Amino acid sequence: MNFTDNQLKAINHKEGNLKIVACAGSGKTTVMAERIAKLVSEGADRDKIVAFTYTDKAADSLKFNIREKLEKWSPDEPHLGGMYIGTIHSFAFKRLRDIIPKYRSYEVLDEVKRIIWVHKYKGEIGLDSIRKDKLLIDSIKRFLNTVDIIRDNQIPAERLNAIPDFMEVYENYLNILEREKYLDFSGILHKLVSVLESNSTLLTDLKESIDYLVVDEYQDVNKIQEKLIYLMAGENGNLCVVGDDDQSIFEFQGADVNNILQFENKYCNVTTVKLEENFRCPEEVIEASRDLVKRNRNRITKRMVAGNIGDEINKSDSGDLYKVEFDNQKEESSFIIDKINDLRGCEYKDEDVLRGLDYGDMAIIVRSRLSAQHIVNALREQQIPFTFKGTGGLFERPEIKFIQAIFYYIADYSFSREEPPVDLNHLRNSFESLDINHLEWGQLSQQFEELKSYIKSITPSNPIAPQRRTFLQEFYYQLMGILEVDSDHYSEDLLYDFGRFSKLVAEFESIHGWINYGSFIQFVTFLAIYAQNKTDEGGIDDPRNTNSVNVLTIHQAKGLEFPLVFIPDVSTGRVPSRNRNRKPKTHFEEGIIDLDSFCSGDEGERRLFYVATTRTKKFLFMARAKDNGGKNLVSRSKYYTEFDHEIMEYNNKPDPTSRNKIEPQCKPNMELMPTSFTDIRHYIECPYRYRLQQMMGFSPVINLAYGYGLQVHNLLNYIHKTYGGEPPSLKEIESLVESDFFLRFTRGEPLENMKRKCKEIISNYIEEYNDQFELKLETEKPFEFPLEGALISGEIDLIQKIDPSSQEIKNVSIIDFKTEKEDYENFPLLRMQLRLYAIAGSKSLGLNPLDAGVHFLTNNVRRNVSVNPDKLDETRGQVADAITNIKRGNFIATPNHDKCKNCDVRYVCSNGKCCNGC
Ligand code: SF4
Incomplete structure (x- = not known):
């Protein structure tokens, strides 16, 4: 890729703070990846690079790009090593667990689980005492909104005195969360920031563990996130923020666009680079989008022009852009269906490859679900495959x-x-x-x-x-x-x-x-x-279902791009949303916090529309129906008028450009299939079970000892991590297990028995292996490496140096702990696991594993596993075969009585039904 001068300026930036203002389609992920890979090639320590992305999917994309760039910049060692690339919440949770052992027993409540949790404890929390809403779900949401806003904005206690009733319930909520060992997302950041602010040693340790910090989508960072970033980087660090104020669309989650607007005022020695060339959209779409968003006042000025792709600029043909009004929704959806059918198979040049457009290249982007329902019905009627997430289907x-x-x-x-x-x-x-x-x-x-x-x-x-x-x-x-x-x-x-x-x-x-x-x-x-x-239909996330028309909201479309984009229902009340000035429902009184900042308002809605139009790589069809299902006819959205270009077609007339048709072929899915040894093991044990569990979602029944193995692992890992050459005394082990061993669903005597067992096996282990503590190099080391189109991830329990006196710390031994008893029948699979981890050690961590072992804690024996090159090749081949078969959809059941009688999903497997109750 030929970089522009500004892209090179960002890539070559090494020391000091850097603000990259990246317009839509400006190649920011490539620039971030190139910069990180170059820093590594110039000697930056991989373990001291942290990059925050907004989602896990964005993290996967950035990692994929960095790996690709490292092939160029560091061909001998193209691995990510110990870099952290992921969301700020995952980083914070990991850090909390590392510094405070009790958090190793805590579970994080995601949105669904938090609703279930509050519903379960609503009596004890006292939710009814402050209930303002008729519907229970509204009451739960109002309560949780208030909780999150308090912590995300660090509202001082004295201001909250104005709502004593709420505060009593809030205190109950926090106490019960703590008692039951749960954390919610806003609580994770709040706790880490509080710990760091009150403990300068921990803060110094954290700062010293990071040389380069990168924050993507900086325009969407909220107050507590910014606080953590500031604590980690300081004013004079090597902080690189990347964002676009024009694409700030998460106000309702507390995103504060002022972070990017005012960055230079808060941080010192800032270099600002603007990536103003859009390499994604046709020039005409860029011009119309630029004219639209320029109407916003509170923004960074930028040129926003089309970038050269090779020697050319992406330009629209006549008929690529339509803006059409219809009398009713039936006509509007017919227009969309006709365009889908007309353009399917149309020749499209995608990164120098000529192919026919297919369903997966098309997106219908809406402000809210309401605008898509009639189109979804039409797609269903016409049997056009589509996915519509977040719709309760x-x-x-x-x-x-x-x-x-x-x-x-x-x-x-x-x-x-x-x-x-x-x-x-x-x-x-x-x-x-x-x-x-x-x-x-x-x-x-x-x-x-x-x-x-x-x-x-x-x-x-x-x-x-x-x-x-x-x-x-x-x-x-x-x-x-x-x-x-x-x-x-x-x-x-x-x-x-x-x-x-x-x-x-x-x-x-x-x-x-x-x-x-x-x-x-x-x-x-x-x-x-x-x-x-x-709850969406099953299978909607199955990566094999990629060739279907994407129906999605603008928020869901952020960061994505499609050759063909429809934006329907561009009418008043829908875009901008009639709810744009509606404040979130909370328990706050006037004066505690300005809730207007959580509303998108006119400028926020215009930014949303800008995000929608800049998703397109070629075709853009904007439509609206005067009768859109409400009581009255609706008028044009102001954005319908503001987004304009002379090349646009305004009537539903046939496509004026004749287009060659070839075989439709969706863009090959380049995403690596995420997997782990456990998944591969399940596949090898029974491919059909893999399908039922991993792909369809049939879940196992909870085991009474649920979490026992994990608890033992967690405590042992904490001991390895915390104690250097000198292992803990028996007394210290006792007190650690006593305070931090926790099983969620086991109480009374069974819990005490398991605690006793845990103390015993950890003590036995330490008694026999205490002389090995000085060999410790890493514990709980996460890894990820690509193999056969899959991304294999996992975590190695313990990496030991082979020779502590040697300066060459690449020669290592890899150890995995098992809480179950030694099992000869399973040993071939465990050997495969250790060999796969040895491959990970070299491919992902740049180590040279010379031996490996499975440590059975219950018997306190360690069994060696040979990791010579022939054995590793054999394992690589077995794992690659399994991945290929998964990708090809080979899921033949391999029943046998012993296996099936213990299979979690035997009830829904015709092969396993003979074993029910055996
Ligand atoms: S019951 Fe047997 S055949 Fe069926 S999925 Fe389970 S292990 Fe496979």
């Missing part, structure tokens, strides 16, 4: 609705206030409307009645008596068994949907553990108030 499937109705029947729940609770008649009607011919209603109804009386009999009075424990996933699989769910009786699509439902059950179960009738009702309520509107 799962519960539109009649078979899933039927499962929901069975849960409602058991809980005596109704679908609405006006309807009576679901009864057997309701279930029978649902059942008869389905295409399930292999089941007979009489027998089914009896089984449903039995399930109902069984669930009703589980009371919380003796919740830890083993005979009373029922796990929801177990119950769900029982139901799957009754409905004879397997590939002989249901289509693949439906299996994906049943698998997605199993994931929902797993999310609920991860908070509730085993159930009683009360928590069963909570699950049903969770379905009703949240899951049924938020």
Whole structure:
């Protein structure tokens, strides 16, 4: 790639703070990757480079790019080593766990789990005492909004005195989170910042561990994130921020565009580089987008021009850009369907490769879901494949609705206030409307009645008596068994949907553990108030389903690009959104915080529209219907007028340019398939099980000792990390296990037994291996390396030096700890794991592993694994074969009695059903 002068200026920047203002399509990821790779080639320590991205997907893309650039800059060692590239939240959580051992037992609540958690503890938290909303889900959301805003903005305690009732509930929330060992996202950053602000040694350690800090999408950073960045980098560090104020679209999450606007005022010695050339969009789209966003006042001025691709500039042909008004939505969706059909197979030159456009090249980008529904219906009618994420499509499937109705029947729940609770008649009607011919209603109804009386009999009075424990996933699989769910009786699509439902059950179960009738009702309520509107169909994230039209919101489209983009419903009330000035619902009183800053407002909405138009690489079709389904006719959005160019077609007339058609061919998916040794192992053990679990989402039932192995690992890793040549005394081990050993679903005597066992095996290990502490080089070392189109990631428990006196620290030994007893039958697979880790040691970490061992903690024995080149080649071949077969879709079941009888997903596998209950 030929870099522009400004790109080179950013790439060559070494010391001091750097602000890169990167317009849409300006190649910022390539520039960031090139700079990091060049820094490494000039001697920067990989372990001291940190790059924050907005999402995990963006992190994967940046890592992929850095690896590619390292091939050029450091061909002998093109590995990422110990660089951290990922989200700021993951970084902060890892850091917290490293410095405070108790956080190793904590779990992070994502959005769904936090809703389930608050719902579970709402009584103890006292949520009802401050409830302002009719709907429970609104009340939970209002509470959580307030919690996040307090912490993200570090609102001082004295200002919060104005809302004493809320503060009491908030304190309860924090105390119960702490008691139950959970953290939420805003809590992670808040805790790390508090720890660093109050402990100068920890802050100095953190600062000294980072030589270069890069922050992507800096315009979307909120106050607490900026605080952490500032603490890490200081005013005079090597901080590089990359962003575009014109693409700041996350105000509702607290993003503060002033961070990028005012960067020079806060940090010293700042070099500013503007990447103003857009290499993605046609010149005409760039000009129209620039004229549109220039109307915003509070922004950095920039040129925004088309960049040369080779010797050429990407220019529109007549008919590439349309802006058309229709009387109604039917006409609007027909226009979109016609364009999809007309342009599918149209010749398109993509990075010098000529191919026919296909569905996966097309995107329908909307401000909100409401604007897409009529188009989605038309796509469905025309049988055009599409994906529409975040739409709650799962519960539109009649078979899933039927499962929901069975849960409602058991809980005596109704679908609405006006309807009576679901009864057997309701279930029978649902059942008869389905295409399930292999089941007979009489027998089914009896089984449903039995399930109902069984669930009703589980009371919380003796919740830890083993005979009373029922796990929801177990119950769900029982139901799957009754409905004879397997590939002989249901289509693949439906299996994906049943698998997605199993994931929902797993999310609920991860908070509730085993159930009683009360928590069963909570699950049903969770379905009703949240899951049924938020859960997508199964299979939507399956990377093999890439060739479908992408229907997505502008927020989801950020960072993406498509040869063909439709922006429908460009009418008043939709863009800009009529909610643009609506403040988030909170418990704040006037004067505590300015909630206007969380609203997109007119300028924010214009930025959103700018993000939408700049996703296109060639075709852009903007449309609107005067009658868009509301009570009244709607007028044009002001952006419909503001976005304009003389080349645009304004009428729905045929494409004026004749276009060659060739075989449609979607762009090959260059993304590396993320995988791990555990995934590969599952595939090798039974390819069909891999498919059911990894791809469809059928989840295992929680084991009573859930988390035991992880706890032992965590404590041992902490000991390795914290204690140098001198291992801890027995007393120290006792007190560490006593304070930090935690099993989420085990209480009483079983918990005490496991604690005792943990103390014993750690003490035995240290007694026998204490002389090896001085050999420690790294613990919990994460790795990632590409192989056969997959990205294999994992974490090595312990890396030891072979010779402590040698200066050559590349010669190492790799050790993996197992809490289970030594098992000869499994040993070939464990050998494969260690050999794969040895490959990772050299490919990802630049080490030279000379030997490896599996350490069975229960027996306290270490078994050596040979890692000579022939053995490593053999493993590489086996793993590569497994990856190739996964990618080719080879998922043949390999049943055998011993394997199937313990298989977590035997209930939904026709091959394993003979082993049910064996
Ligand atoms: S039951 Fe047996 S054949 Fe079926 S997925 Fe499990 S291991 Fe494979």
